[in-house]
Amino acid sequence: MLWLRAPTACSSMRDVLIEAQSLNRTYRHGETQVVALAAARFVLSRGDRIALGGRSGSGKTTLLHLMAGLDMPTSGTIDWPALGPRETLLPGKISMVFQTPSLLEPLTVSENVALPVLMADTADPGVRASDVEGAVSAALARFGLEALAQKLPEGLSGGQMQRVAMARAAAGRPLVILADEPTGQLDRATGQALLDALLAHVANTPTALVIATHDPAVSAGMNTLWRMERGVLTEAGPTARQP
Numbered sequence: 001m002l003w004l005r006a007p008t009a010c011s012s013m014r015d016v017l018i019e020a021q022s023l024n025r026t027y028r029h030g031e032t033q034v035v036a037l038a039a040a041r042f043v044l045s046r047g048d049r050i051a052l053g054g055r056s057g058s059g060k061t062t063l064l065h066l067m068a069g070l071d072m073p074t075s076g077t078i079d080w081p082a083l084g085p086r087e088t089l090l091p092g093k094i095s096m097v098f099q100t101p102s103l104l105e106p107l108t109v110s111e112n113v114a115l116p117v118l119m120a121d122t123a124d125p126g127v128r129a130s131d132v133e134g135a136v137s138a139a140l141a142r143f144g145l146e147a148l149a150q151k152l153p154e155g156l157s158g159g160q161m162q163r164v165a166m167a168r169a170a171a172g173r174p175l176v177i178l179a180d181e182p183t184g185q186l187d188r189a190t191g192q193a194l195l196d197a198l199l200a201h202v203a204n205t206p207t208a209l210v211i212a213t214h215d216p217a218v219s220a221g222m223n224t225l226w227r228m229e230r231g232v233l234t235e236a237g238p239t240a241r242q243p
């Protein structure tokens, strides 16, 4: 089933962060084609909390990369009405937590968290250095990383690296955070703590979250379920959290 949640009367194009129509992504291996995303339609609005479920290989990473503007569709359209052109999205307006380790090895935890905030600020010279420091300190505190701030990634556990990646994605307060199975390598308690910190960080803000996950506990923390099945995206409905 294809679907589109159209902007409602009380929402406007300023509320629509990402909108896609007939979005396709096909990978080619010589003569073979893999349809990773087929005719997807969706709207992501301010404040949305989306859990993106689906089996391994169903197309979740492909969808997240298209939403972030990291990849181009084979056909169809994707737009960021409230965010601007694709080349301006990362890392200030949209941030990504990748499935695989992505910290920069020569930089400390603190520097890794600061990097996207600094990169985003280059487009906004009005932001002061103290604002960057404040954003980094707040993110380190939020994700329980203060004691690790001066460590290099090589001295961290996998779970700690994932916390740093999440703090890095959240520090600059982007309008969209896309996270690709951020708790996949963590035990349940650690994963829940990471999700709780993220939800607390974005509480009462317009930031929209889309989290690809196989973890029912993560899905339960979101408001809406999207499901991928062999490249087909459906909205599976509200989670238990939704009134």
Ligand SMILES: Nc1ncnc2c1ncn2[C@@H]1O[C@H](COP(=O)(O)OP(=O)(O)OP(=O)(O)O)[C@@H](O)[C@H]1O
Pocket (backbone or CB within 6 Å): 027, 028, 034, 035, 036, 054, 055, 056, 057, 058, 059, 060, 061, 062, 063, 099, 228
């Ligand atoms: N760069 C690529 N080149 C060729 N095929 C790819 C590429 N990336 C993904 N695919 C294929 O596209 C399909 C969707 O992959 P994708 O990584 O988006 O799924 P996923 O749901 O994120 O999987 P997982 O849960 O295992 O991360 C799979 O069949 C995969 O093999």
